[in-house]
Amino acid sequence: MKKIHIIGLGLLGGSFALAAKKIYPELEITGFDSDSGNLDLALDMQLISRGLAVPDKDTDIVILATPVDTLFALLEKTLDQVGENTLVMDFGSTKDQLCRQMSQHPKRQQFLAVHPIAGTENSGPRAAQADLFDGNVMIICEMEKTDVHLKGMAYEIFDALNLRLRFMDPKDHDLHLAFVSHLSHATSFVLGKTVIDKTADERNILDMAGSGFTSTVRLAKSSPEMWGPIFLENKSNVLEAFDSYIEHLTAFRKKIAEDDIDGLKADMREANRIRDILDFKE
Missing domain, CATH: 3.40.50.720 (NAD(P)-binding Rossmann-like Domain)
Known part of the structure; x- marks a missing residue:
């Protein structure tokens, strides 16, 4: 070569x-x-x-x-x-x-x-x-x-x-990437926009931003020129991922609204399993 x-x-x-x-x-x-x-x-x-x-x-x-x-x-x-x-x-x-x-x-x-x-x-x-x-x-x-x-x-x-x-397979690739990559970028963009809309004074964002917010919103710094086309090219899979995410987010919100502490803890323990998966991957 x-x-x-x-x-x-x-x-x-x-x-x-x-x-x-x-x-x-x-x-x-x-x-x-x-x-x-x-x-x-x-x-x-x-x-x-x-x-x-x-x-x-x-x-x-x-x-x-x-x-x-x-x-x-x-x-x-x-x-x-x-x-x-x-x-x-x-x-x-x-x-x-x-x-x-x-x-x-x-x-x-x-x-x-x-x-x-x-x-x-x-x-x-x-x-x-x-x-x-x-x-x-x-x-x-x-x-x-x-x-x-x-x-x-x-x-x-x-x-x-x-x-x-x-x-x-190309179809499997696009479906899996919608959940493990495209969804995380989309939700990071939305989280960044939500916080910016709520907090007019950008200094307040910087003063209160801890490591949790910083790591979660990191992907919101990604290029719109690159990610906009990705969301549309993989539209059907991204929408499926969004629907699933919104369903889980709505259920989580409902548990908070109803003071369902046991339900909240159960959901979070279920989500904690991702740690074992990622640790194994690394």
Whole structure:
């Protein structure tokens, strides 16, 4: 592997560039970002060596790390541009619709649908971290539809980055992510807005914000440009997650209203089980 091209030079794209350069010092990394400021910054930070609107024909892997609502058109365009020995991967947080849209593409075998379960609430090239992917999960969908030799390059770099591979059906991926990722981001945004609306004096928020509030609302600092499209692309699953969450929240509210201390404690003990699950995962 000699050359990688990254489209979208924010947190994920930039972090992948840093990690790949650390492991493969001789690797040439080119890139592009529709935000000229991000592109200039990525060049200044030496995340990429050259800014290219179109990847070179001899590029081994092209990575698409842009908002999910841009991926279908960008993926089609990119596949049309690359040579027959180039693999194209997307880092999008939704997979079902994209995989269905790409099912009949003549170069479908050159596409690998992946989703790194890694990130922070920060965005842009300055948010890039060389160790962002280390030890985390990379979900791969419909791997059987990708050329075996091309996806071998991806597996090689995933292994070098210490990523743990998980293979999922695109529909299952989107449903599960709606509950464990998309819902948590949405509720964090709503919590942040609720507190801001209630407290006109922002200093009061800062003065009274403890670690519980800070950790719970952390995701509200995430990029609306990235998360707005995710909520709409995964609309049906996100709404299902919301319905379940609202049902549980309403039941919890009812127990408070009725002074049902035993019911409250029972619900909280049930929720405490998440600690064992997360401890086991870690």
